Amino acid sequence: MVLGRLSAFVLMLVATLVVSGLPAHAADPLATTLTVDSPAAFADQEVPVSVELVAEDATPVVGAAVHLERRVDGTWSEVALLVTDDAGRAEVLQPLARDAADNAFRARFEGDATYAAARSGRHDAPMERRNGVVTVGGPGKVVDEQTVELRLRWRTGNGTPVSGRVLLQRRLPGGDWKKYRRLRTDDEGSAVLEIRPRTDTRWRVKAPRLDWVRADRSRVHRVDNLPPGTPVTLPRAAPRPAISLPDQPHAKGEGANPTVSTIPNAMWRQMTGRSWHRGCPVGRSGLRLLRINYWSYDGYRHRGEVVARTDAIDNIRGALTAMYRRELPLRSLYRVDRFGWSSRLDGADDYKSMRSGNTSAFNCRSVVGRPGVRSPHAYGRAFDVNTWENPYHSSHGWTPNGWWPSRSHARVAWRSRQHVVVRIMLNHGFRWTYGTEDSQHFDVPAPSGRVARVPAAACGDEVCD
Structure with a gap:
């Protein structure tokens, strides 16, 4: 008798709740969207990296703890714990690396009772390239069989040294530009090479495009080869040989060396x-x-x-x-x-x-x-x-x-x-x-x-x- 009255009461309560439109269980956390963004800048500059967390109804998530991660040398690690403001945003300054691969960011929100967890996609911070300026110089003359130094410099337009591999090219009389050697500039953006040209030569350097520097090609540096001996001076009216011969091989050893x-x-x-x-x-x-x-x-x-x-x-x-x-x-x-x-x-x-x-x-x-x-x-x-x-x-x-x-x-x-x-x-x-x-x-x-x-x-x- 008592059990029958209790069952009737429960059925009436459920019916009342259904009619009133109230949920029959606790509410699920709202889905969220997390994004990462940053403006373009030059390498070595600090750039604001921002995160934004919004609910599925486009309202900002306020006061949320967001973990910001950065990829460096292939490994992701946390660089900041941010708390979103009234607009659901937060930001932190990060220096841009010269290697674009080290400028990748991502964020995660662990979620709470009201908002569901979220992860951003990978954000590659945009980087502007500086102008590259590569030069090659040194003495413009060298006595045959003697050595001379070529000095290479690689800088950006604002004078920042660039360290990396450049291509040194040489052109011989009547020939085309050809690879001579690849050199690496040091931390000062400099490289020195000792050469021993056996004829007049022309030199130039090609610097490649890097993530943070535009490619460049130097002006041509001329090195004239001078004879170690005294050339023969003939009378202007003297006839020249009817048959021209190519130069014989360069001398070997010191003196006549017979x-x-x-x-x-x-x-x-x-x-x-x-x-x-x-x-x-x-x-x-x-x-x-x-x-x-x-x-x-x-x-x-x-x-x-x-x-x-x-x-x-x-x-x-x-x-x-x-x-x-x-x-x-x-x-x-x-x-x-x-x-x-x-x-x-x-x-x-x-x-x-x-x-x-x-x-x-x-x-x-x-x-x-x-x-x-x-x-x-x-x-x-x-x-x-x-x-x-x-x-x-x-x-x-x-x-x-x-x-x-x-x-x-x-x-x-x-x-x-x-x-x-x-x-x-x-x-x-x-x-x-x-x-x-x-x-x-x-x-x-x-x-x-x-x-x-x-x-x-x-x-x-x-x-x-």
């Missing part, structure tokens, strides 16, 4: 069919190769080659070493094989060698202008020096030009036994065999004491070269 060796296999293959062929009076075993440094007409040091007979190579080595010490130049010192075969001479093309001003020795050929008459050069003891300025009087006139025979030069052209080059040759066992009729030509006497030369009868009244 080395004598037998003929290497590869070189002998080059000689065969040019400066040597079957029937020559001297073979491979009777020849030697001399490699030696010399001063060129432009004042630079180069390294050349000459082949001569075994019992004459020391005379040539001594004479060229003495010329080197006195800084008496050669136009070039190529083996005559370079000029190919000449059917007119039945040997390597001495016409081309003379037209280039080349200095050479062994060449198993005929006398220039006398086909079939063997030249003294075929014996490997004859030596022609600076052939353009010291012409030869052949059967068909002066070769390779007719301008120089009546003229001399203190360093490169001789018309007298008193000239320094002739005296050096004489002092080293040579004979100036034909004098001014063939001023380029010198001979080392054969072991019997006679110069290996063609009898005058074979050449008529002409000089045999």
